[in-house]
Amino acid sequence: MDQTTSWGILAALAALIGGFLWEGGHWEGLVEKTALLIVFGGTFAAVAVSFPASRLKQIPESLKTAFRPSTPEISARIDEIVELATTARREGVLALENKIAEHQDSFIKNGLQIVVDGTDPELSRQILEFEIDAVEQRMENQAKIFESAGGYAPTMGIIGTVMGLIHVLSNLADPGTLGPAIAVAFTATLYGVASANIIYLPIASKIRIRAAESVQFTEMMLEGILAIQAGENPALIRKKLTAFMHTEELSFARPKEETEDGPETEQTPPKRA
Incomplete structure (x- = not known):
């Protein structure tokens, strides 16, 4: 669980x-x-009206996303990709077929299957990028549910307060009860504003951060899979993917590779369409 x-x-x-x-x-x-x-x-009722049932069913998954730890250990995944690249260089890409069934990560499994099937590299990139886009869109949809709740909650709090004040004004004959009754009425506003700013909106923000981390992590694996397909040297693959570890936030550093002329040149990672 994410402690933060x-x-x-x-x-x-x-x-x-x-x-x-x-x-x-x-x-x-x-x-x-x-x-x-x-x-x-x-x-809850307002959110239910705003989103279809298929989206509401994602709420438990959304909470898991917000409370789960960050992305897996990057160095371990890089070691894994380099090992797969070594196997492909020594025994050919068909040797990766044995690795597909035992792998736990669905993205790598799909990527390796594409490589083994001999798919065109450009088409391979498009297929895997579509998969990344689908995951990113799904997580954005999850964040919108909580963002929507964060917008409705304060309004519901105001409605509750107004309803409470209506009840207070209808009992002006007993001035001694006005103070406590007004305090109770404003409790609804407290619930609405507090729940929006402590629970709903922060969870939506955390889901978006998790989405960004997941996309960057998956793009790293995408580059590794395409490098395996291209038959690149495992040592160069490690060097390329290690660039993804240069910052705590998984931000893309600009990987450097040695050219045939000798000096290192900076390369900007390819952008998804």
Whole structure:
């Protein structure tokens, strides 16, 4: 599990609740069943109206994406690709067929199958890039669900508050109850704004970050697979893929390769269409 997501949410809740209690507030003042029902029930209903059922079924997967660890160890995956390249150089690409069934990563399995099938290199790149685009789009759709919830929640909070104030104004005959009743009414606004800025919007942001990491990591594997197909030297493949490790964020460094003339020249990684 990604510690930053869970600890971040807990820290935000602790800061808000701690500040409230520090000022002399009471736990009971933060718990209002009606406000909970209006804000969270209303937000869920609005999201359900906004998205088809097929997208809503992705919510559990979206939460796993937000709370799971970052991408796999890059150095280990580079070693794996270099090993596959060595096998292909020594025994031919058909020898990779035995590796396909035992591999756990679906992208590498598909890529190796394309290589073994003798697909044209340009077509191989297009097929694998389409697969990357599909994954990126799916994760973006997941982020939009939580982003949408982050937009609806504060509005539902305001609606709950207005409904509470209507109830307060209808009982002006008893001034002694106005204070507590107004406080209860504004609890709905608190729920809406807090849930949007502590839960929904941060999770949407985390999913997008995970999507960027996943795309960059998969593009690294794409370059490795195409290098295997081209029959490149495993040592040069390692050098090329190691460029992907130059920054913590998996940002693309510009790989350098030795040319026939001797000096190293910088090459910009190919861009996807």
